[in-house]
Amino acid sequence: MNAHFNPDGTKIVFMGQPAGSGDWDIYLWRVGDTDAPTNLTAGNGLRDEDPKFSPNGYRIAFKQDGDLKLLDLDANITDVITNTPSIEEGMPYYNDDATGLLFAQGAGNNSDIFQINLDGSNKIALANVADVQEYYPIKRDQNTFLYSRWVSSSDHHDQVYMGYFANNTRTRLPFNNANAEYADAYPCGTDYVILSSTRAGTAGGYDLYIGDITSKNIWSLSSYNAGINSSDNELGAAYTPN
Incomplete structure (x- = not known):
């Protein structure tokens, strides 16, 4: 789950749980390869989660037992x-010049972005x-x-927001609706995001959508x-133009 493309779109990294194990591991796979993905954290007995490639594709930021590390x-x-x-x-997610990471700290209403x-x-x-729970930061x-957050401390519907590094401006994107969940946004070009939502008309709990960040327009993928959404939850999408 939570797959992420390297910069040229030839590899993905993702988290998975080996059969019979209670631990999560980080896997690397070359797109289109017939070989099984490589388990990069096999046998360490730790929870390895949330992998994201660096902008040059040579490193992977991830979470190991609640701490941030590079692989x-x-x-x-x-x-x-x-x-x-x-x-x-x-x-974790790399910032634009790869000098630092965005990440979520805490859980539930104590979850914030740093x-x-x-x-x-x-x-x-x-x-x-x-x-207010704030989580899943993605550099745009x-x-x-981009990030996901509750409407308020009393309304726990997730909504997609855009933040600015230079100031405290935080913008709720216009396609959100407080009667449904909108989360896991990922940039798609300059004016759109791919996201997951439970809005009316989904095939399952969460479906994938593309939303216009400048308007209320949102379309099902x-x-x-026709086969991209199912009766299962579609979450944590990533996009590559390659």
């Missing part, structure tokens, strides 16, 4: 970004509304990022690929 494609851990056993950190340098320094809050461009 190379030969399965070597090259950097330990955080070492805070009492604090849950996850969902940025941290790769050496573990200069942790700053990017979205931290009190008693050098100026903005079933209009473009």
